[in-house]
Amino acid sequence: MYATGAIASRRPNDMLRHIPALSIAKFTGLLILAAAIACFVLAPIIGEALFASIWGVEPLTYIGAALLTIGLAVLLFAFALPQALRRPSKQSQRDMQDWSSVTQQYFELFDHDLGRPLRRILGKERELRAYLRAAENGANGHIDIEEVTELLDEIEMQAPNFRLMMSNIRVLIQLEAPNASLEPQPVEVPEVVRRIIDRYNPVAAEANKSISWWAEPSEFGIVYSDSAAIEHIVTNLVDNAVRFANSQVHVWLTREDDRFSIHVWDDGEGVSSHYRPHVFDRGWTPAVARREEKTSSGLGLYIAYTLSIGYGGDLTIENDTTSGPNDHTTFVLTLPSHQPAPAGATAGEIS
Protein backbone atom coordinates (compact mmCIF):
# COMPACT_ATOMS: atom_id res chain seq x y z
CA MET A 1 0.00 0.00 0.00
CA TYR A 2 1.20 3.51 -0.72
CA ALA A 3 0.43 5.94 2.07
CA THR A 4 -1.07 9.30 1.25
CA GLY A 5 1.03 12.42 1.16
CA ALA A 6 1.56 15.02 3.84
CA ILE A 7 0.30 17.94 1.85
CA ALA A 8 -1.75 19.40 4.68
CA SER A 9 1.23 19.66 7.02
CA ARG A 10 3.04 21.96 4.57
CA ARG A 11 0.33 24.60 4.59
CA PRO A 12 0.62 27.78 6.79
CA ASN A 13 -0.74 27.35 10.25
CA ASP A 14 -3.89 29.44 10.14
CA MET A 15 -4.77 28.32 13.67
CA LEU A 16 -2.55 31.12 15.06
CA ARG A 17 -5.18 33.64 14.04
CA HIS A 18 -7.59 32.07 16.45
CA ILE A 19 -5.47 31.88 19.66
CA PRO A 20 -7.58 33.78 22.31
CA ALA A 21 -4.50 34.94 24.31
CA LEU A 22 -3.31 36.96 21.33
CA SER A 23 -6.66 38.78 21.06
CA ILE A 24 -6.54 39.54 24.80
CA ALA A 25 -2.97 40.82 24.43
CA LYS A 26 -4.00 43.14 21.59
CA PHE A 27 -6.91 44.48 23.63
CA THR A 28 -4.72 44.95 26.71
CA GLY A 29 -2.05 46.73 24.65
CA LEU A 30 -4.62 49.18 23.30
CA LEU A 31 -5.96 49.79 26.82
CA ILE A 32 -2.45 50.55 28.13
CA LEU A 33 -1.82 52.91 25.21
CA ALA A 34 -5.09 54.69 25.96
CA ALA A 35 -4.07 55.00 29.61
CA ALA A 36 -0.67 56.40 28.56
CA ILE A 37 -2.31 59.03 26.35
CA ALA A 38 -4.69 59.89 29.21
CA CYS A 39 -1.68 60.40 31.51
CA PHE A 40 -0.03 62.77 29.02
CA VAL A 41 -3.23 64.77 28.54
CA LEU A 42 -4.09 64.95 32.24
CA ALA A 43 -0.55 65.66 33.52
CA PRO A 44 -0.57 69.48 32.88
CA ILE A 45 -4.21 69.77 34.08
CA ILE A 46 -4.46 67.74 37.26
CA GLY A 47 -0.85 66.79 37.85
CA GLU A 48 -0.23 69.58 40.31
CA ALA A 49 -3.35 68.69 42.24
CA LEU A 50 -2.32 65.10 42.54
CA PHE A 51 1.34 65.61 43.21
CA ALA A 52 2.50 68.61 45.25
CA SER A 53 4.83 71.46 44.02
CA ILE A 54 7.13 71.26 41.04
CA TRP A 55 7.25 67.44 41.09
CA GLY A 56 3.49 67.41 40.50
CA VAL A 57 3.63 67.22 36.66
CA GLU A 58 6.53 64.87 36.20
CA PRO A 59 5.40 61.59 37.89
CA LEU A 60 2.24 61.43 35.79
CA THR A 61 4.33 62.08 32.65
CA TYR A 62 6.74 59.37 33.70
CA ILE A 63 3.82 56.98 34.30
CA GLY A 64 2.38 57.88 30.87
CA ALA A 65 5.76 57.27 29.18
CA ALA A 66 6.12 53.91 30.93
CA LEU A 67 2.59 52.89 29.98
CA LEU A 68 3.24 53.94 26.37
CA THR A 69 6.33 51.76 26.22
CA ILE A 70 4.56 48.77 27.78
CA GLY A 71 1.48 49.23 25.53
CA LEU A 72 3.57 49.41 22.37
CA ALA A 73 5.55 46.34 23.46
CA VAL A 74 2.35 44.36 24.10
CA LEU A 75 0.88 45.39 20.76
CA LEU A 76 4.11 44.61 18.94
CA PHE A 77 4.16 41.17 20.56
CA ALA A 78 0.50 40.53 19.77
CA PHE A 79 0.78 41.48 16.09
CA ALA A 80 4.31 40.42 15.24
CA LEU A 81 4.40 36.98 16.90
CA PRO A 82 1.92 35.27 14.54
CA GLN A 83 3.72 36.76 11.54
CA ALA A 84 7.06 35.50 12.84
CA LEU A 85 5.65 32.02 13.49
CA ARG A 86 3.89 31.94 10.15
CA ARG A 87 7.01 32.81 8.16
CA PRO A 88 8.26 29.57 6.57
CA SER A 89 11.72 28.28 7.25
CA LYS A 90 14.20 27.97 4.40
CA GLN A 91 13.53 24.22 4.31
CA SER A 92 9.77 24.66 4.15
CA GLN A 93 10.22 27.39 1.52
CA ARG A 94 12.19 24.89 -0.53
CA ASP A 95 9.47 22.29 0.08
CA MET A 96 6.83 24.74 -1.07
CA GLN A 97 8.83 25.51 -4.21
CA ASP A 98 9.26 21.78 -4.88
CA TRP A 99 5.59 21.26 -4.28
CA SER A 100 4.68 24.09 -6.67
CA SER A 101 6.86 22.62 -9.36
CA VAL A 102 5.37 19.15 -8.78
CA THR A 103 1.86 20.62 -8.96
CA GLN A 104 2.81 22.43 -12.14
CA GLN A 105 4.06 19.16 -13.64
CA TYR A 106 0.81 17.41 -12.74
CA PHE A 107 -1.22 20.11 -14.42
CA GLU A 108 0.90 19.74 -17.53
CA LEU A 109 0.40 15.99 -17.39
CA PHE A 110 -3.35 16.35 -17.07
CA ASP A 111 -3.37 18.82 -19.88
CA HIS A 112 -1.29 16.64 -22.21
CA ASP A 113 -2.12 13.06 -21.35
CA LEU A 114 -5.76 13.33 -20.45
CA GLY A 115 -6.36 15.97 -23.09
CA ARG A 116 -5.19 13.76 -25.95
CA PRO A 117 -7.67 10.88 -25.47
CA LEU A 118 -10.38 13.40 -24.63
CA ARG A 119 -9.76 15.17 -27.95
CA ARG A 120 -10.01 11.81 -29.74
CA ILE A 121 -13.27 11.03 -27.95
CA LEU A 122 -14.69 14.44 -28.83
CA GLY A 123 -13.56 14.03 -32.43
CA LYS A 124 -15.25 10.64 -32.71
CA GLU A 125 -18.35 11.85 -30.89
CA ARG A 126 -18.70 14.77 -33.34
CA GLU A 127 -18.08 12.47 -36.29
CA LEU A 128 -20.79 10.17 -34.98
CA ARG A 129 -23.21 13.04 -34.43
CA ALA A 130 -22.58 14.38 -37.95
CA TYR A 131 -23.09 10.91 -39.36
CA LEU A 132 -26.38 10.44 -37.50
CA ARG A 133 -27.57 13.88 -38.59
CA ALA A 134 -26.73 13.10 -42.21
CA ALA A 135 -28.55 9.76 -41.94
CA GLU A 136 -31.55 11.49 -40.39
CA ASN A 137 -31.68 14.02 -43.22
CA GLY A 138 -31.63 11.21 -45.71
CA ALA A 139 -28.18 11.99 -47.11
CA ASN A 140 -26.97 8.43 -46.49
CA GLY A 141 -30.37 6.80 -46.73
CA HIS A 142 -29.94 4.67 -43.61
CA ILE A 143 -27.86 4.31 -40.47
CA ASP A 144 -25.06 1.80 -40.91
CA ILE A 145 -25.00 -0.01 -37.56
CA GLU A 146 -21.51 -1.33 -38.26
CA GLU A 147 -20.14 2.15 -38.79
CA VAL A 148 -21.84 3.48 -35.66
CA THR A 149 -20.52 0.52 -33.66
CA GLU A 150 -17.02 1.14 -34.97
CA LEU A 151 -17.11 4.76 -33.86
CA LEU A 152 -18.50 3.82 -30.46
CA ASP A 153 -15.80 1.13 -30.09
CA GLU A 154 -13.13 3.73 -30.79
CA ILE A 155 -14.60 5.94 -28.08
CA GLU A 156 -14.72 3.01 -25.65
CA MET A 157 -11.10 2.11 -26.40
CA GLN A 158 -9.96 5.45 -24.95
CA ALA A 159 -11.10 4.33 -21.49
CA PRO A 160 -7.94 2.29 -20.71
CA ASN A 161 -5.82 5.36 -21.57
CA PHE A 162 -7.74 7.41 -19.05
CA ARG A 163 -7.59 4.74 -16.39
CA LEU A 164 -3.86 4.27 -16.79
CA MET A 165 -3.12 7.99 -16.75
CA MET A 166 -5.23 8.59 -13.65
CA SER A 167 -3.55 5.67 -12.00
CA ASN A 168 -0.09 6.94 -13.01
CA ILE A 169 -0.75 10.38 -11.62
CA ARG A 170 -2.13 8.95 -8.37
CA VAL A 171 0.90 6.71 -7.87
CA LEU A 172 3.29 9.52 -8.79
CA ILE A 173 1.75 11.79 -6.15
CA GLN A 174 2.04 8.99 -3.60
CA LEU A 175 5.66 8.40 -4.53
CA GLU A 176 6.43 12.08 -3.93
CA ALA A 177 5.04 11.81 -0.42
CA PRO A 178 7.83 11.45 2.13
CA ASN A 179 5.91 9.03 4.37
CA ALA A 180 4.70 6.47 1.86
CA SER A 181 5.07 3.09 3.51
CA LEU A 182 5.58 -0.17 1.68
CA GLU A 183 4.04 -3.17 3.42
CA PRO A 184 3.93 -6.60 1.75
CA GLN A 185 0.62 -8.47 1.71
CA PRO A 186 -0.34 -11.92 0.41
CA VAL A 187 -0.88 -11.66 -3.34
CA GLU A 188 -2.13 -14.07 -5.99
CA VAL A 189 -0.01 -12.80 -8.87
CA PRO A 190 -1.81 -14.79 -11.63
CA GLU A 191 -5.08 -13.13 -10.60
CA VAL A 192 -3.46 -9.70 -10.84
CA VAL A 193 -2.25 -10.55 -14.36
CA ARG A 194 -5.72 -11.90 -15.30
CA ARG A 195 -7.28 -8.55 -14.37
CA ILE A 196 -4.84 -6.69 -16.58
CA ILE A 197 -5.41 -9.06 -19.49
CA ASP A 198 -9.21 -8.65 -19.02
CA ARG A 199 -8.74 -4.94 -19.52
CA TYR A 200 -6.35 -5.09 -22.48
CA ASN A 201 -7.86 -8.01 -24.43
CA PRO A 202 -10.50 -5.82 -26.11
CA VAL A 203 -7.90 -3.11 -26.84
CA ALA A 204 -5.57 -5.68 -28.43
CA ALA A 205 -8.40 -7.36 -30.35
CA GLU A 206 -9.51 -4.01 -31.75
CA ALA A 207 -6.01 -3.61 -33.23
CA ASN A 208 -5.93 -7.24 -34.48
CA LYS A 209 -3.45 -8.23 -31.81
CA SER A 210 -3.66 -10.94 -29.18
CA ILE A 211 -2.39 -11.41 -25.64
CA SER A 212 -1.34 -14.83 -24.29
CA TRP A 213 -0.21 -15.44 -20.76
CA TRP A 214 0.83 -18.33 -18.53
CA ALA A 215 2.52 -19.10 -15.22
CA GLU A 216 5.49 -21.39 -14.55
CA PRO A 217 4.72 -23.36 -12.46
CA SER A 218 1.03 -23.32 -13.32
CA GLU A 219 0.19 -23.62 -9.60
CA PHE A 220 1.96 -20.38 -8.82
CA GLY A 221 0.86 -19.99 -5.20
CA ILE A 222 0.93 -16.94 -2.99
CA VAL A 223 3.70 -14.36 -2.74
CA TYR A 224 4.11 -11.54 -0.24
CA SER A 225 4.20 -8.26 -2.08
CA ASP A 226 1.90 -5.35 -2.98
CA SER A 227 -0.85 -6.24 -5.44
CA ALA A 228 -1.61 -2.60 -6.29
CA ALA A 229 2.06 -1.95 -7.14
CA ILE A 230 2.36 -5.13 -9.21
CA GLU A 231 -0.84 -4.29 -11.04
CA HIS A 232 0.35 -0.79 -11.69
CA ILE A 233 3.77 -1.81 -12.99
CA VAL A 234 2.50 -4.65 -15.20
CA THR A 235 -0.37 -2.51 -16.54
CA ASN A 236 2.19 -0.01 -17.77
CA LEU A 237 4.28 -2.77 -19.35
CA VAL A 238 1.28 -4.43 -21.03
CA ASP A 239 -0.07 -1.08 -22.22
CA ASN A 240 3.32 -0.42 -23.80
CA ALA A 241 3.54 -3.91 -25.32
CA VAL A 242 0.04 -3.74 -26.83
CA ARG A 243 0.88 -0.36 -28.33
CA PHE A 244 4.14 -1.48 -29.97
CA ALA A 245 3.34 -5.14 -30.81
CA ASN A 246 2.86 -6.22 -34.40
CA SER A 247 0.39 -8.94 -33.55
CA GLN A 248 1.29 -10.73 -30.31
CA VAL A 249 1.96 -9.97 -26.68
CA HIS A 250 3.12 -12.66 -24.27
CA VAL A 251 3.09 -12.31 -20.49
CA TRP A 252 4.48 -15.06 -18.29
CA LEU A 253 5.28 -15.51 -14.64
CA THR A 254 8.22 -17.41 -13.22
CA ARG A 255 9.17 -18.13 -9.65
CA GLU A 256 12.47 -18.83 -7.95
CA ASP A 257 13.33 -19.41 -4.28
CA ASP A 258 12.71 -15.98 -2.86
CA ARG A 259 11.81 -14.00 -5.95
CA PHE A 260 9.27 -14.02 -8.72
CA SER A 261 9.35 -12.43 -12.15
CA ILE A 262 6.80 -11.19 -14.65
CA HIS A 263 7.99 -11.12 -18.26
CA VAL A 264 6.23 -8.96 -20.85
CA TRP A 265 7.19 -9.57 -24.47
CA ASP A 266 5.84 -8.22 -27.73
CA ASP A 267 6.69 -9.01 -31.33
CA GLY A 268 7.13 -5.38 -32.31
CA GLU A 269 10.35 -3.66 -33.15
CA GLY A 270 12.55 -3.88 -30.06
CA VAL A 271 14.12 -1.01 -28.14
CA SER A 272 17.51 -0.39 -29.72
CA SER A 273 20.56 -0.68 -27.48
CA HIS A 274 21.21 3.00 -28.14
CA TYR A 275 18.02 4.01 -26.34
CA ARG A 276 18.01 1.43 -23.56
CA PRO A 277 19.84 3.50 -20.94
CA HIS A 278 17.12 6.15 -21.24
CA VAL A 279 14.00 4.00 -21.34
CA PHE A 280 13.31 4.43 -17.62
CA ASP A 281 14.11 8.15 -17.54
CA ARG A 282 11.27 10.39 -16.48
CA GLY A 283 9.56 11.83 -19.53
CA TRP A 284 11.50 9.77 -22.09
CA THR A 285 9.56 8.37 -25.04
CA PRO A 286 10.67 7.12 -28.47
CA ALA A 287 9.17 10.36 -29.83
CA VAL A 288 11.56 12.36 -27.65
CA ALA A 289 14.49 10.40 -29.08
CA ARG A 290 13.31 11.13 -32.60
CA ARG A 291 12.69 14.79 -31.70
CA GLU A 292 9.02 14.44 -32.58
CA GLU A 293 5.93 15.56 -30.71
CA LYS A 294 5.33 13.35 -27.67
CA THR A 295 2.32 11.09 -27.93
CA SER A 296 2.60 9.92 -24.33
CA SER A 297 3.97 11.41 -21.15
CA GLY A 298 6.90 9.00 -20.78
CA LEU A 299 5.88 8.52 -17.17
CA GLY A 300 4.71 4.91 -17.26
CA LEU A 301 8.09 3.18 -17.41
CA TYR A 302 9.65 5.69 -15.03
CA ILE A 303 6.97 5.00 -12.42
CA ALA A 304 7.17 1.26 -13.06
CA TYR A 305 10.95 1.28 -12.55
CA THR A 306 10.76 3.51 -9.46
CA LEU A 307 8.13 1.28 -7.86
CA SER A 308 10.12 -1.88 -8.69
CA ILE A 309 13.24 -0.54 -7.00
CA GLY A 310 11.17 0.71 -4.07
CA TYR A 311 9.89 -2.80 -3.42
CA GLY A 312 13.40 -4.27 -3.43
CA GLY A 313 13.11 -5.56 -6.98
CA ASP A 314 14.21 -4.55 -10.44
CA LEU A 315 12.84 -3.83 -13.88
CA THR A 316 15.10 -4.70 -16.78
CA ILE A 317 14.99 -5.02 -20.56
CA GLU A 318 16.18 -8.19 -22.20
CA ASN A 319 16.92 -8.98 -25.82
CA ASP A 320 14.91 -11.80 -27.28
CA THR A 321 16.09 -13.45 -30.45
CA THR A 322 14.63 -16.87 -29.65
CA SER A 323 11.23 -16.24 -31.18
CA GLY A 324 12.42 -15.18 -34.62
CA PRO A 325 14.98 -13.29 -36.60
CA ASN A 326 13.91 -9.88 -35.20
CA ASP A 327 15.31 -8.43 -32.03
CA HIS A 328 12.19 -8.19 -29.88
CA THR A 329 12.17 -6.83 -26.38
CA THR A 330 11.14 -8.38 -23.09
CA PHE A 331 10.60 -6.31 -19.97
CA VAL A 332 11.27 -8.34 -16.84
CA LEU A 333 9.90 -7.26 -13.48
CA THR A 334 11.53 -9.11 -10.58
CA LEU A 335 10.30 -8.73 -7.01
CA PRO A 336 10.99 -10.47 -3.68
CA SER A 337 8.31 -13.07 -3.03
CA HIS A 338 8.17 -13.35 0.72
CA GLN A 339 10.61 -11.04 2.40
CA PRO A 340 8.75 -8.19 4.04
CA ALA A 341 10.13 -4.73 3.29
CA PRO A 342 12.52 -3.43 5.98
CA ALA A 343 10.75 -1.42 8.65
CA GLY A 344 10.61 2.26 7.84
CA ALA A 345 11.21 1.87 4.11
CA THR A 346 9.53 4.75 2.41
CA ALA A 347 8.84 5.83 -1.10
CA GLY A 348 10.72 9.03 -0.30
CA GLU A 349 13.89 6.96 -0.27
CA ILE A 350 13.31 5.57 -3.69
CA SER A 351 12.41 8.56 -5.79
Next chain:
Amino acid sequence: MTESRLQRSILIVDDEWDSKVVRSVRKRLDEEGWRTNVVVPFDFIVSGDDFEAEALYAIEEDRPDGVVLDVRFGEHGSDRFKGLAILQKIVEHHPQLPVLMFTQYWKGPDREIAVRGTLKWDAQVDFIDKFASPEEVVMRLRRLMGTTPDTIRIGDRISIDNANEVVYVHDADKATPVTELHGLRFDILQELASTWYSSPGEVVPFAKLMRYTEGEDPRASIRVRIREIKVAIGKAMGVQFGAGDLIINVRDRGYRLAPPE
Protein backbone atom coordinates in the same frame (compact mmCIF):
# COMPACT_ATOMS: atom_id res chain seq x y z
CA MET B 1 -30.08 -27.46 -25.70
CA THR B 2 -30.45 -25.50 -22.49
CA GLU B 3 -28.23 -22.56 -21.58
CA SER B 4 -27.88 -23.80 -18.03
CA ARG B 5 -29.55 -26.18 -15.64
CA LEU B 6 -30.36 -23.46 -13.16
CA GLN B 7 -30.17 -19.81 -14.11
CA ARG B 8 -27.64 -17.93 -12.00
CA SER B 9 -28.71 -14.70 -10.34
CA ILE B 10 -26.80 -11.57 -9.46
CA LEU B 11 -27.97 -8.94 -6.98
CA ILE B 12 -26.95 -5.34 -7.78
CA VAL B 13 -26.82 -2.92 -4.85
CA ASP B 14 -26.02 0.61 -5.97
CA ASP B 15 -27.60 3.94 -5.08
CA GLU B 16 -27.22 4.92 -8.74
CA TRP B 17 -29.13 1.79 -9.71
CA ASP B 18 -30.69 3.46 -12.75
CA SER B 19 -27.52 5.10 -14.08
CA LYS B 20 -26.18 4.31 -17.55
CA VAL B 21 -23.14 2.56 -16.07
CA VAL B 22 -25.24 0.18 -13.97
CA ARG B 23 -27.72 -0.33 -16.79
CA SER B 24 -24.98 -1.29 -19.25
CA VAL B 25 -23.52 -3.77 -16.74
CA ARG B 26 -26.96 -5.21 -16.08
CA LYS B 27 -27.58 -5.62 -19.82
CA ARG B 28 -24.29 -7.48 -20.25
CA LEU B 29 -25.10 -9.75 -17.28
CA ASP B 30 -28.48 -10.51 -18.88
CA GLU B 31 -26.70 -11.39 -22.14
CA GLU B 32 -24.52 -13.73 -20.13
CA GLY B 33 -27.68 -15.60 -19.18
CA TRP B 34 -27.67 -14.45 -15.57
CA ARG B 35 -30.80 -13.14 -13.91
CA THR B 36 -30.20 -9.71 -12.38
CA ASN B 37 -32.06 -8.19 -9.47
CA VAL B 38 -31.54 -4.59 -8.44
CA VAL B 39 -32.19 -3.19 -4.98
CA VAL B 40 -34.58 -0.31 -5.68
CA PRO B 41 -35.48 2.09 -2.86
CA PHE B 42 -39.16 2.55 -2.07
CA ASP B 43 -38.84 6.27 -1.49
CA PHE B 44 -37.15 9.18 -3.25
CA ILE B 45 -35.15 10.12 -0.19
CA VAL B 46 -33.27 7.17 1.17
CA SER B 47 -30.14 6.71 3.22
CA GLY B 48 -27.43 4.09 3.13
CA ASP B 49 -29.18 2.33 6.01
CA ASP B 50 -32.23 1.79 3.79
CA PHE B 51 -30.05 0.21 1.11
CA GLU B 52 -28.34 -1.94 3.73
CA ALA B 53 -31.64 -3.27 5.06
CA GLU B 54 -33.01 -3.87 1.56
CA ALA B 55 -29.81 -5.58 0.37
CA LEU B 56 -29.62 -7.95 3.34
CA TYR B 57 -33.32 -8.76 2.98
CA ALA B 58 -32.90 -9.44 -0.76
CA ILE B 59 -29.95 -11.78 -0.09
CA GLU B 60 -31.98 -13.75 2.47
CA GLU B 61 -34.98 -13.84 0.20
CA ASP B 62 -33.46 -14.50 -3.24
CA ARG B 63 -30.22 -16.33 -2.34
CA PRO B 64 -28.27 -14.84 -5.28
CA ASP B 65 -25.13 -16.49 -6.68
CA GLY B 66 -23.22 -13.22 -6.55
CA VAL B 67 -23.54 -9.60 -5.46
CA VAL B 68 -22.35 -6.44 -7.21
CA LEU B 69 -22.06 -3.81 -4.48
CA ASP B 70 -21.27 -0.08 -4.61
CA VAL B 71 -19.20 1.52 -1.85
CA ARG B 72 -20.61 5.03 -1.73
CA PHE B 73 -24.30 5.47 -0.96
CA GLY B 74 -24.55 9.24 -0.87
CA GLU B 75 -22.76 12.33 0.37
CA HIS B 76 -23.65 12.01 4.03
CA GLY B 77 -20.65 11.11 6.18
CA SER B 78 -22.08 7.77 7.29
CA ASP B 79 -23.01 6.84 3.71
CA ARG B 80 -19.65 7.50 2.04
CA PHE B 81 -18.33 4.04 2.90
CA LYS B 82 -21.70 2.42 3.59
CA GLY B 83 -20.94 -0.30 1.05
CA LEU B 84 -18.08 -1.54 3.23
CA ALA B 85 -20.42 -1.85 6.21
CA ILE B 86 -22.87 -3.80 4.03
CA LEU B 87 -19.99 -5.95 2.76
CA GLN B 88 -18.94 -6.75 6.31
CA LYS B 89 -22.45 -7.94 7.17
CA ILE B 90 -22.68 -10.03 4.00
CA VAL B 91 -19.33 -11.68 4.75
CA GLU B 92 -20.39 -12.34 8.35
CA HIS B 93 -23.69 -13.98 7.42
CA HIS B 94 -22.87 -15.43 3.98
CA PRO B 95 -19.10 -16.07 3.89
CA GLN B 96 -19.35 -18.13 0.68
CA LEU B 97 -21.28 -15.51 -1.27
CA PRO B 98 -19.04 -13.83 -3.89
CA VAL B 99 -19.18 -10.03 -3.74
CA LEU B 100 -17.80 -7.72 -6.41
CA MET B 101 -17.31 -4.20 -5.10
CA PHE B 102 -18.07 -1.87 -8.01
CA THR B 103 -16.55 1.40 -6.99
CA GLN B 104 -14.33 4.34 -7.59
CA TYR B 105 -12.39 3.30 -4.46
CA TRP B 106 -11.08 0.23 -6.25
CA LYS B 107 -7.53 0.57 -5.02
CA GLY B 108 -5.33 2.77 -2.94
CA PRO B 109 -5.30 3.37 0.79
CA ASP B 110 -9.09 3.41 1.25
CA ARG B 111 -9.50 0.01 -0.32
CA GLU B 112 -6.56 -1.44 1.58
CA ILE B 113 -7.82 -0.11 4.86
CA ALA B 114 -11.29 -1.40 4.12
CA VAL B 115 -10.13 -4.87 3.21
CA ARG B 116 -7.61 -5.17 6.00
CA GLY B 117 -9.99 -3.79 8.58
CA THR B 118 -12.97 -5.94 7.77
CA LEU B 119 -12.00 -9.03 5.85
CA LYS B 120 -9.58 -11.87 5.67
CA TRP B 121 -7.50 -11.60 2.52
CA ASP B 122 -8.98 -14.77 1.02
CA ALA B 123 -12.63 -13.69 1.36
CA GLN B 124 -14.78 -14.08 -1.76
CA VAL B 125 -14.52 -10.37 -2.42
CA ASP B 126 -12.99 -8.45 -5.26
CA PHE B 127 -12.89 -4.79 -6.22
CA ILE B 128 -13.38 -3.30 -9.68
CA ASP B 129 -13.50 0.33 -10.69
CA LYS B 130 -16.48 1.99 -12.29
CA PHE B 131 -14.46 2.73 -15.43
CA ALA B 132 -14.32 -1.02 -16.10
CA SER B 133 -16.18 -2.25 -19.15
CA PRO B 134 -19.23 -4.50 -18.66
CA GLU B 135 -17.10 -7.27 -20.17
CA GLU B 136 -14.55 -6.91 -17.38
CA VAL B 137 -17.32 -7.05 -14.78
CA VAL B 138 -18.57 -10.30 -16.30
CA MET B 139 -15.07 -11.80 -16.39
CA ARG B 140 -14.48 -10.90 -12.75
CA LEU B 141 -17.84 -12.39 -11.70
CA ARG B 142 -17.15 -15.57 -13.67
CA ARG B 143 -13.95 -16.08 -11.69
CA LEU B 144 -15.45 -15.03 -8.35
CA MET B 145 -18.32 -17.48 -8.72
CA GLY B 146 -15.85 -20.06 -9.95
CA THR B 147 -18.15 -22.34 -11.90
CA THR B 148 -18.33 -23.25 -15.56
CA PRO B 149 -21.76 -23.16 -17.19
CA ASP B 150 -23.35 -26.15 -18.86
CA THR B 151 -22.92 -24.52 -22.24
CA ILE B 152 -19.94 -22.42 -23.27
CA ARG B 153 -20.31 -20.24 -26.36
CA ILE B 154 -17.03 -19.74 -28.23
CA GLY B 155 -17.58 -16.80 -30.52
CA ASP B 156 -20.74 -16.71 -32.64
CA ARG B 157 -20.53 -20.13 -34.23
CA ILE B 158 -19.26 -22.72 -31.76
CA SER B 159 -20.77 -23.95 -28.52
CA ILE B 160 -19.80 -26.72 -26.15
CA ASP B 161 -22.57 -28.53 -24.30
CA ASN B 162 -20.66 -29.78 -21.28
CA ALA B 163 -23.61 -31.68 -19.81
CA ASN B 164 -24.15 -33.82 -22.89
CA GLU B 165 -20.53 -33.69 -24.11
CA VAL B 166 -21.43 -32.40 -27.56
CA VAL B 167 -19.82 -29.64 -29.64
CA TYR B 168 -22.17 -27.66 -31.89
CA VAL B 169 -21.44 -25.48 -34.89
CA HIS B 170 -24.09 -22.80 -35.43
CA ASP B 171 -25.24 -21.45 -38.75
CA ALA B 172 -28.10 -18.96 -38.44
CA ASP B 173 -30.69 -20.80 -36.31
CA LYS B 174 -29.32 -24.24 -37.07
CA ALA B 175 -27.00 -26.05 -34.61
CA THR B 176 -25.08 -29.00 -36.08
CA PRO B 177 -23.34 -31.41 -33.70
CA VAL B 178 -19.70 -32.18 -34.51
CA THR B 179 -19.88 -35.93 -34.10
CA GLU B 180 -16.13 -36.59 -34.44
CA LEU B 181 -15.44 -34.77 -31.19
CA HIS B 182 -15.84 -37.15 -28.30
CA GLY B 183 -13.67 -38.92 -25.76
CA LEU B 184 -10.20 -37.38 -25.29
CA ARG B 185 -10.72 -34.86 -28.10
CA PHE B 186 -13.83 -33.51 -26.36
CA ASP B 187 -12.01 -33.47 -23.00
CA ILE B 188 -9.12 -31.44 -24.43
CA LEU B 189 -11.48 -28.94 -26.07
CA GLN B 190 -13.53 -28.71 -22.87
CA GLU B 191 -10.38 -28.02 -20.82
CA LEU B 192 -9.30 -25.27 -23.23
CA ALA B 193 -12.82 -23.80 -23.36
CA SER B 194 -13.20 -23.74 -19.56
CA THR B 195 -9.92 -21.86 -19.19
CA TRP B 196 -10.86 -19.46 -21.99
CA TYR B 197 -14.29 -18.88 -20.39
CA SER B 198 -12.84 -17.65 -17.11
CA SER B 199 -9.58 -16.19 -18.39
CA PRO B 200 -9.29 -15.42 -22.11
CA GLY B 201 -5.67 -15.45 -23.28
CA GLU B 202 -4.52 -17.87 -20.57
CA VAL B 203 -2.43 -20.72 -21.91
CA VAL B 204 -3.28 -24.23 -20.70
CA PRO B 205 0.13 -25.75 -20.00
CA PHE B 206 1.19 -29.10 -21.45
CA ALA B 207 1.42 -30.46 -17.93
CA LYS B 208 -2.33 -29.96 -17.50
CA LEU B 209 -3.18 -31.49 -20.88
CA MET B 210 -1.02 -34.57 -20.29
CA ARG B 211 -3.89 -36.40 -18.61
CA TYR B 212 -5.74 -36.49 -21.93
CA THR B 213 -2.96 -38.33 -23.75
CA GLU B 214 -2.07 -41.86 -24.62
CA GLY B 215 1.21 -43.35 -25.74
CA GLU B 216 4.84 -42.68 -24.99
CA ASP B 217 5.12 -39.17 -26.39
CA PRO B 218 2.39 -37.14 -24.67
CA ARG B 219 3.25 -33.88 -26.46
CA ALA B 220 3.02 -35.50 -29.86
CA SER B 221 -0.23 -37.13 -28.82
CA ILE B 222 -1.70 -33.76 -27.78
CA ARG B 223 -0.55 -32.19 -31.06
CA VAL B 224 -2.37 -34.92 -33.00
CA ARG B 225 -5.56 -34.51 -30.97
CA ILE B 226 -5.51 -30.72 -31.38
CA ARG B 227 -5.09 -31.12 -35.14
CA GLU B 228 -8.06 -33.50 -35.21
CA ILE B 229 -10.22 -31.03 -33.25
CA LYS B 230 -9.37 -28.20 -35.65
CA VAL B 231 -10.06 -30.33 -38.70
CA ALA B 232 -13.42 -31.57 -37.33
CA ILE B 233 -14.71 -28.12 -36.37
CA GLY B 234 -13.26 -26.58 -39.55
CA LYS B 235 -15.10 -29.19 -41.64
CA ALA B 236 -18.39 -28.43 -39.90
CA MET B 237 -17.88 -24.69 -40.41
CA GLY B 238 -16.61 -25.04 -43.96
CA VAL B 239 -13.24 -23.44 -43.20
CA GLN B 240 -9.66 -24.60 -42.77
CA PHE B 241 -7.96 -23.55 -39.54
CA GLY B 242 -4.28 -22.68 -39.71
CA ALA B 243 -1.65 -22.78 -36.93
CA GLY B 244 -2.75 -19.40 -35.60
CA ASP B 245 -6.49 -20.15 -35.57
CA LEU B 246 -8.91 -21.61 -33.01
CA ILE B 247 -6.32 -23.43 -30.88
CA ILE B 248 -2.85 -21.88 -30.75
CA ASN B 249 0.41 -23.39 -29.54
CA VAL B 250 2.16 -20.67 -27.54
CA ARG B 251 5.95 -21.03 -27.47
CA ASP B 252 5.58 -24.75 -26.96
CA ARG B 253 4.43 -24.06 -23.37
CA GLY B 254 0.85 -25.07 -24.02
CA TYR B 255 -2.27 -24.18 -25.96
CA ARG B 256 -4.90 -21.53 -25.78
CA LEU B 257 -8.26 -21.08 -27.42
CA ALA B 258 -8.85 -18.20 -29.84
CA PRO B 259 -12.47 -17.86 -30.98
CA PRO B 260 -12.70 -17.64 -34.77
CA GLU B 261 -13.81 -14.25 -36.10
